[in-house]
Amino acid sequence: MRLAFVTPMRPLAHPRLSGDVTIAQDLADFFAQRGHTVIPAGQISTDRIWERPWRWPALAREALRLVRLRPRVDAVFTYHAYYRAPDLLGALAARCGAPYIVFAPAYATNRRRHWRSRPGYELNRYGLRQADLLVSNKQPEVRNLLRIVPEEKLLYVPPGIRTECFSFDAQARAGLRAAWNTGDDPVLAVAAMLREDVKAEGLEWVIRTAGRLLREGTPLRLAVAGDGPARARLEALAAAELPGRAVFVGRMDRFRLQEFYSAGDLFVFPGIREGLGMVYLEAQCCGLPCVAWDHDGAPEVVRHGVSGFVTPSYDAEAFAEAIRSLLTDPARRVALGRSAREYVLANHDVTRNYGRMETRILELLAARRQEARS
Structure with missing residues (x-):
C-alpha cells in the first residue's frame, strides 16, 4: 500500500x-x-x-x-x-x-x-x-x-505508544538520581514543552503544589524534562518554592525519556487542555503512577485508582492530597506503578x-x- x-x-x-x-x-x-x-x-x-x-x-x-x-x-x-x-x-x-x-x-x-x-x-x-x-x-x-x-x-x-521503547531502566535510575543528589527522597517527574501557555500553567501548579507539600513536611524532589521560552521563569519559581530540590534537565530525545522516567517515582502534570497526553502513557509504561486532572485528554489515558489518580481540575486540595498520598505510601506507589505498566501494555500498544x-x-x-x- x-x-x-x-x-x-x-x-x-x-x-x-x-x-x-x-x-x-x-x-x-x-x-x-x-x-x-x-x-x-x-x-x-x-x-x-x-x-x-x-x-x-x-x-x-x-x-x-x-x-x-x-x-x-x-x-x-x-x-x-x-x-x-x-x-x-x-x-x-x-x-x-x-x-x-x-x-x-x-x-x-x-x-x-x-x-x-x-x-x-x-x-x-x-x-x-x-x-x-x-x-x-x-x-x-x-x-x-x-x-x-x-x-x-x-x-x-x-x-x-511504542511500548517496546519505554520500560524501567534500573541503571539509568541509579545514575540520574546520583547526579541529581536526590538521596532517598521520592522524585516528582514532569516532561513537557516549557512554553508560555497551558503547559507553563500546568507546571506552575506542580511547582507550587510541591512547594506547599515540602513546607508541610513531605520530603520530595522535582525533575523536569523539556525546554522552551518559559524555562527561565519556571526555574526561578522552582528555586523559590523548592530551594535546592528541583532540577531542569532540558530537552531529551524522545526515546531516551525512559531513562528520565525511570529516575522518578511518580509522574505529575495537570494536563490543562491536553489533547491526549502521550507523556502519561510513556511514564506509565516505565512503571510510574500518574496524577493528572480530569481536563480533556488525560482521563482517557490515566485510569483513576488503577494507574494513578485523576483529580478535579483546579482543585488545589484534591491535587495536593493525591500527590501526598503517593509520596508517603511507597508500597501503594509501587503497586500502582506496576498496574500502570500492565494497563498501558494491555490497552495502549x-x-x-x-x-x-x-x-x-x-x-x-x-x-x-x-x-x-x-
Whole structure:
C-alpha cells in the first residue's frame, strides 16, 4: 500500500517535538514497518490559512503536486484535521477519486459562532465529509463526528505508544538520581514543552503544589524534562518554592525519556487542555503512577485508582492530597506503578491498536478495487 501522508498543522519532520509530531511520526513509522510506502505530501501548514494569503501560492503548488502524485498512490492519509488547520489537500484528492482517510479528526460546532473561526469551521466540515474513513483516538470526538458522518465511516482506535521503547531502566535510575543528589527522597517527574501557555500553567501548579507539600513536611524532589521560552521563569519559581530540590534537565530525545522516567517515582502534570497526553502513557509504561486532572485528554489515558489518580481540575486540595498520598505510601506507589505498566501494555500498544486501523484501510481499498472492476 502506497500512502500520500498529509499533515495540515505541522510537517512530519517538524523540529519541535510535540504530541502532534510524535503521533504523526509513530503513524508513519507503523506503516513503514508493516511494509507500506509513506510519501510525505501536503507538508504546508494550513494553520488559519484563510488569514494568511501569502501562503496560498505554496498551498496551490502542493495541491498540484498531490494531484500529479494521485496515480502513484493507493490512498491519501491525513493526520489531524480541525477548524484551525483544515485539510484542504486531502479533500481535493478525494474529489479526484482518491480513497481518503483522516486520523484524529476534530469537529466542534461552537467554532461556527465566531467570525474568526467560522471559515476554518466550514472548510474543516467540508473536508471531513469527503473522507471515506475517519479514525479517532478520542472517545468524546467520536460523538461529535457522528453529527456530520454516518457511523460506518468512523473507527475508534485508543491512543498508543511504542511500548517496546519505554520500560524501567534500573541503571539509568541509579545514575540520574546520583547526579541529581536526590538521596532517598521520592522524585516528582514532569516532561513537557516549557512554553508560555497551558503547559507553563500546568507546571506552575506542580511547582507550587510541591512547594506547599515540602513546607508541610513531605520530603520530595522535582525533575523536569523539556525546554522552551518559559524555562527561565519556571526555574526561578522552582528555586523559590523548592530551594535546592528541583532540577531542569532540558530537552531529551524522545526515546531516551525512559531513562528520565525511570529516575522518578511518580509522574505529575495537570494536563490543562491536553489533547491526549502521550507523556502519561510513556511514564506509565516505565512503571510510574500518574496524577493528572480530569481536563480533556488525560482521563482517557490515566485510569483513576488503577494507574494513578485523576483529580478535579483546579482543585488545589484534591491535587495536593493525591500527590501526598503517593509520596508517603511507597508500597501503594509501587503497586500502582506496576498496574500502570500492565494497563498501558494491555490497552495502549501502538502496533496492536493501529493494526485495527490498517485492517479497515485495506478493506476499504479492496472494496474500491471491486467497485472499479464491476
